[in-house]
Amino acid sequence: MTFYDRSFDTGKRRDEFCYLDKGGWVALVGGGACAFTPFASERLRWIMSYLKILIHEVGHSVVAWSFGYPGVPTFNLQHGGGVARHGPQASWLLTAISIVFVLFVIKNFKNPTAMVLSGIGACGYILSLSTPFHKMIELYMGHGFELLLATVFIYRAASNWAVHHGLERFLYGFAGFYLIYENIVFVWLLLFDKGYRQVYFDGIAPGLLNDFYRIWVEHLKTASFDHLATFHGVLTILCPVFAIGLHYLMRRNSATF
Numbered sequence: 001m002t003f004y005d006r007s008f009d010t011g012k013r014r015d016e017f018c019y020l021d022k023g024g025w026v027a028l029v030g031g032g033a034c035a036f037t038p039f040a041s042e043r044l045r046w047i048m049s050y051l052k053i054l055i056h057e058v059g060h061s062v063v064a065w066s067f068g069y070p071g072v073p074t075f076n077l078q079h080g081g082g083v084a085r086h087g088p089q090a091s092w093l094l095t096a097i098s099i100v101f102v103l104f105v106i107k108n109f110k111n112p113t114a115m116v117l118s119g120i121g122a123c124g125y126i127l128s129l130s131t132p133f134h135k136m137i138e139l140y141m142g143h144g145f146e147l148l149l150a151t152v153f154i155y156r157a158a159s160n161w162a163v164h165h166g167l168e169r170f171l172y173g174f175a176g177f178y179l180i181y182e183n184i185v186f187v188w189l190l191l192f193d194k195g196y197r198q199v200y201f202d203g204i205a206p207g208l209l210n211d212f213y214r215i216w217v218e219h220l221k222t223a224s225f226d227h228l229a230t231f232h233g234v235l236t237i238l239c240p241v242f243a244i245g246l247h248y249l250m251r252r253n254s255a256t257f
Helices: 022-034 042-066 091-108 112-129 133-140 143-159 166-192 194-202 211-220 225-255
Strands: 071-075 082-086
Touching: 022 143, 022 166, 042 071, 042 082, 042 133, 042 143, 042 166, 091 112, 112 133, 133 211, 143 166, 143 225, 166 194, 166 225, 194 211, 211 225
Parallel strands: none
Antiparallel strands: 071 082
8 A cells, every 4th residue: 555646646747736636626625615514504513523522532531541541531421522531640551651662762773863753752751741741731632632633634635645435535624624613613712702711611510621721720820811722723723734734745755756
């Protein structure tokens, strides 16, 4: 299996705009346009919301596991939405992560780039693990994981990477832009709808506070909540740029070999 579809490389200039083929344009433009349809139907948006909830809670859980907190993502059937439940930090899980890292270093110790990146990653990981910063990362990576998956989906729609059927590209474009639009609406309401913000601050239920409110109260403290929402909004808008830019760079590098 190849990572890229080279069917449009023959006879075409290498400087074609963003190296997007016809299927890429259809997936991005068509998928992006159709991603507005859930917002015109309350029932369809409710159905699509479960994709967003699942991705959101998986994001929390993946980060929790990476810092030694085993748990599972769940739907909150009583109050709506979802909850990522995890237990206390487990020494066995941290030991397993350390062993995997050591094995990776042993396997790649002759690769200078891998060693430099591993060293930087290890320092960042240890610093985060030894401070409350890893808790803030876990809280953010609910919405953050939505953006990460949206970027991956849009990249796959643009690049045709690991796609087995043309319809998949369109669906990736649809899902990626749907997640982008949901987060844009979320940030807009937090910034400009006082009623929505107050409901968000009140939490899902007693004892179940929302992620950004917890980040603000427990970690940022003196910073403005608007700054946190704006930061997330900027990242959201940049996701398609990151995805298409990555596709452009990968195609450009591939064309030089």
